[in-house]
Amino acid sequence: MTTLGSTLLPWLVALPLVGAALVPIVARHDARRAGGLTFAVALATTALASILVAQLASQGPFSADLGGWTAPYGIELRFDRFAAWTMPLAALFAFVIPFSWRYLDGTLPRERWAPFYALLLLNLGGLLGFSVTGDLFNLFVTMEVVSLSSYALVAVAGRGVAAWAALKYLLLGAVSSLLVLFAVGLLFALTGSLNLADVSARLAAAEPSGAALLALASLAVAFLVKAAVFPLHVWLPDAHAIAPSPVSAVLSGLVVKVGIVGLLRVLQLAAGTGIALEPLNAVLMVLGATAIVMGAFLAIFQDDIKLMLAYSTISNIGYIVLGIGLASPFALIGAFVHVFNHALIKVTLFLAAGAIIHQTGYRTLSDLHGVARRMPQTAAAMAIGAVSIVGLPPTAGFVCKWYIALGAFEADQGGYGFALVFGALFIFVYYVRMLDAFFFRAPVRPEVAAAVEAPWSMRAPVLVLAAACLVLGVLGGIPIGFVEPAVVDLLAALGR
Amino acid sequence: MDVVDPRPVLAPLLSFACAALVFAVGESVFWRRFWTFLAAGAKLLVVLSMLPGTLAGTVYVSHVVTFTPGVSIALRADAYGMFFALVSSTLWVLTTVYAIGYMRGDKDRVRFFGFFALCVSTTVGIAFAENLLTFFLFYETLTICTYPLVVHAETPQALRAGRIYLTYTLLGGGFALIGSVMTLDLAGTLTLSQHGVFAADTPTLALAAVFVALVLGFGVKAAIMPLHGWLPIAMVAPTPVSALLHAVAVVKVGAFGVTRVIYNVFGAEQLQTLGFAPPLALLAGFTILAGSVLAIRQDHLKRRLAYSTISQLSYILLGAALLTPLGALAAIMHVANQAFAKITMFFVVGAIAKETGKTHVSELAGIATRMPWSMAAFTVAALSFVGLPLFAGFTTKWYLALGALQADAWWFVVVMLASSFLNAAYWFPILHLAYFRAPEAPTDGANDARGGAGAGHPHRWETSKTLLVPIVICAAYVVLLGVTAEVPGMPTSVAVVAVERSFGLEAPLP
Structure with a gap:
């Protein structure tokens, strides 16, 4: 059946990809046009995504079959509630791009602007494709689109260190990609299908086998690498800190979520197959709790503000993985809501940090003393982001922490509730250092003492995002209500 | 009887809006003062407008948002919340006047008054919190909003104090969060509108864990020993902030939280069976004595006041932990009695x-x-702490003693007598010095004074009116609370209604 939703769904992925192809052509003579076009494409994609979400809300999940071939043989795109909740991630792109207009001035040579924006759009297309794909092979393809564009975006700054960081990222990313490809091949050999729902059904019909287990385990490990779960995180801090700030925001807020969405797809795949998930959950809980504490611990030693933010991503991914591992309704709700909330907070923080670095030329705490005097609005946004990422109320981060902690007690794993709550406070140790330095110390650098607020095209996205961090704290019920049915379905399928 | 009404949410909301305007237009002295006052004044008016209803037994409720069933943000102005809100909003107006006088010419006043006004709204939010989530929300917001005030001076010492303050309070907040989550898990609700939420067959061990987590969480701000370390260190803050920490908001919020846990999360009846209260009462008794003993040794005035606060707050906790109507009445009344007396001292x-x-x-x-009026006010406050009749502190001690006897715990009467002597031991020397000793020859005695010697006016009589007027009004309240049950805006009858309805105990004799 063709509905508005299923007609529009392919365009959600096509639009950014087509845009990516157009950007270098449009910007052939004037590099500045690249930014404008990219922004237009991001806005159009966001609008399209909102229509799709509205469709889902009114008539439930829907699919689109590419080229008229029906599932399970054709290529299926599937728009369920998990996919829908990743759609606001596209909206975050619409904030990152105007920010990067002025940011690129003096950061990146003009001739690199067009490739830069084209890569960003490719990245967006890959992310959306990954969320809505209904078959295993495209899961792999879109993941590669995201990964390859990310490697290039890290390297785009062009200095020696950036190349190193990109290479390290690429090597670990390649291992993860190979594992996914291996698993896809294995599952195809076992079931003769690539469609996710179909594979799941066929696995359920067949006897549980070691090969199926191996395939699912490889997928899980691959996605844990993509999500930078401690101790598989080593590629993340450098890559996220070296990249230009808008890219850091995209990588740290959005791209790591590929791993999380992938992990949820593994759970959906395993649902009904009779494969026991308890060992996986036990591992996820331990990894999640360790990541929370270790991310915070490693961040304490950093002086570079972007490195600090990168390490806090590791902690926050820890929250999500812990929530998934706990596998109780509230924990899963909290974890999945945090997929977007963390993205929102982290984009806010990275953009605010980017504005500060852009205006002052410094990126270490010891150099940035007193910057809040000169850039009060940006610094206030940074403070809201900091409070939010630690999960103090009334912010977006608190809602997730509350539900994951509740889920821990619900699952009779109170110890993990403690680890979560106090691990989060550990994170605050270094954010307090940052706020102290920004707000309560006298400037030591003349450039900082003479800095001015960032131009409005950079400041406005930061301020709006910071406000959103507060609003989503007070109105936290909305995302929770949205995600809840999906979590209930997943748990029912998993037999809980 | 519960009535849906927007006013419980209006009170904090108005203050929040004013606080935002302080930040926005604060560079202008006039508008900064205007919005600061409006934040304090509007809140007081809204709270006062609910007072007749409260006395008639009406409870105003407003629901803000619901997250999932059982988890919501809601405000509810019951009698106990009203009493606390009345105390804090009345004091806030006075503190604002004082702060304007005190901070004249200081730096970063926009930030100072902005966060000051934010604290107003969060405190009333705590007073009206209908459930533990709402309570926690405002509790942590208060922590964050007081931090910039504590480190206001921006000296290394102030920053260190700020970090210690945050460490204590946020760790406490963590325990409060765990306790709240466990409550929801065990009882399926977070509400503070009942007299106990747990079913009778809930495992005792789990309940003990909840009790410990919540009392630890709120006890940090109530500065119960050994969780009191932050309070004397936070004395580096400007004096209006110390007043705020000690009398109006922070420590009171902690004590308020513990009483809510005792009477609304667990309920007197269930706690009586479980037997968790006596250890808390013992700890409170210990804190009363130990705080006083430590206070004697302090030469720094504000530190002496700080240890006195630690000791005094445990009166509230002790009264609440006795689980008798008169003990509870003493606890509620001491919220006001301690606040007015201590704030007078800080102002002086x-x-x-x-x-x-x-x-x-x-x-x-x-x-x-040199300062006869101020020292007269200080004397009034000191006599109140010692517990002389006709001063506010006496009523507390009287009902606390009766409450202890109701609970057959006569040794707490001994504790209170000892505490009175100890109070005399550290307040009377000050009075003796002030009244009966000749002033020393002028020296450069202001060696470590912050905001001190240079700013002084050696030949002015007393002090500026913006400082003196709040001092005198607060001292007048200390006397009023001691001699009459009909204090304007804060009658004892509210406290009686609170014992009866909020705590679910039999009405005590007024």
């Missing part, structure tokens, strides 16, 4: 430091001739 100490640069007890010889 701040005025002395501002005028003469003197910050230590040993420097106070003859100060009463």
Whole structure:
């Protein structure tokens, strides 16, 4: 059946990809046009995504079959509630791009602007494709689109260190990609299908086998690498800190979520197959709790503000993985809501940090003393982001922490509730250092003492995002209500 | 009887809006004062407008948002919340006047008054919190909003104090969060509108864990020993902030939280069976004595006041932990009694430091001739703490003693008598120095005075009116609370209604 939703769904992925192809052509003579076009494409994609979400809300999940071939043989795109909740991630792109207009001035040579924006759009297309794909092979393809564009975006700054960081990222990313490809091949050999729902059904019909287990385990490990779960995180801090700030925001807020969405797809795949998930959950809980504490611990030693933010991503991914591992309704709700909330907070923080670095030329705490005097609005946004990422109320981060902690007690794993709550406070140790330095110390650098607020095209996205961090704290019920049915379905399928 | 009404949410919301405007237009002195006052004044008016209803037994409720069933943000102005809101909003107006006078010419006043006004709204939010989530929300917001005030001076010492303050309070907040989550898990609700939420067959061990987590969480701000370490260190803050920490908001919020846990999360009846209260009462008794003993040894005035606060707050906790109607009445009344007396002292100490640069007890010889009105007010407050009849502190001790006897715990009467002597031991020397010793020859005695000697006016009588007027009004309240049950805006009958309805105990004799 063709509905508005299923007609529009392919365009959600096509639009950014087509845009990516157009950007270098449009910007052939004037590099500045690249930014404008990219922004237009991001806005159009966001609008399209909102229509799709509205469709889902009114008539439930829907699919689109590419080229008229029906599932399970054709290529299926599937728009369920998990996919829908990743759609606001596209909206975050619409904030990152105007920010990067002025940011690129003096950061990146003009001739690199067009490739830069084209890569960003490719990245967006890959992310959306990954969320809505209904078959295993495209899961792999879109993941590669995201990964390859990310490697290039890290390297785009062009200095020696950036190349190193990109290479390290690429090597670990390649291992993860190979594992996914291996698993896809294995599952195809076992079931003769690539469609996710179909594979799941066929696995359920067949006897549980070691090969199926191996395939699912490889997928899980691959996605844990993509999500930078401690101790598989080593590629993340450098890559996220070296990249230009808008890219850091995209990588740290959005791209790591590929791993999380992938992990949820593994759970959906395993649902009904009779494969026991308890060992996986036990591992996820331990990894999640360790990541929370270790991310915070490693961040304490950093002086570079972007490195600090990168390490806090590791902690926050820890929250999500812990929530998934706990596998109780509230924990899963909290974890999945945090997929977007963390993205929102982290984009806010990275953009605010980017504005500060852009205006002052410094990126270490010891150099940035007193910057809040000169850039009060940006610094206030940074403070809201900091409070939010630690999960103090009334912010977006608190809602997730509350539900994951509740889920821990619900699952009779109170110890993990403690680890979560106090691990989060550990994170605050270094954010307090940052706020102290920004707000309560006298400037030591003349450039900082003479800095001015960032131009409005950079400041406005930061301020709006910071406000959103507060609003989503007070109105936290909305995302929770949205995600809840999906979590209930997943748990029912998993037999809980 | 519960009535849906927007006013419980209006009170904090108005203050929040004013606080935002302080940040927005604060560079102008006039508008900064205007919005600061409006934040304090509007809240007081809204709270006062609910007072007749409260006395008639009406409880105003407003629901803000629901997250999932059982998890919501809602405000509910019951009698106990109203009592606390009345105390804090009345004091806030006075503190605002004082702060404007005190901070004149200081730096970063936009930030200071902005966060000051934010604290107003969060405190009333805590007073009206209908459930533990709402409580926690405002509780943590208060922590964050007081931090910039504590580190206001931006000296290394202030920053260190700020970090210690945050460490204590946020760790406490963590325990409060765990306790709340466990409550929801065990009882399926977070509400504070009942007299106990747990089913009778809930495992005792789990309940003990909840009790410990919540009391630890809120006890940090109530400065119950051994969780009191942050309070004396946070004394580096400007005096209006100390007043705020000690009398109006922070420590009171902690004590308020513990009483809510005792009477609304667990309920007197269930706690009686479980037997968790006596250890808390013992700890409170210990804190009363130990805090006083430590206070005697402090020469720095504000530190002496800090240890006195630690000791006094445990009166509230002790009264609540006795689980008797009169004990509960004493606890509620002490929220007001301690607040007015302690804030008077802080105001006077701040005025002395501002005028003469003197910050230590040993420097106070003859100060009463220089500042007679201020020292008279200080004397009133000191006598109240010692517990002389006709002063506010006496009523607390009287009902607390009766409450202890109701609970067959006569040794707490001994504790209270001992505490009275100890209070005399550290307040009377100050009075003796101030009244009966000649002032020393002028020296550069203001060696470690912050905001001190240079700013002083050696030849002015008393101090500026913006400092003196709040001092005198607060002292007048201390006397009023001691002699009559009909204090304007804060009648004892509210406290009685609170014992009866909020705590679910039989009405005590007024």
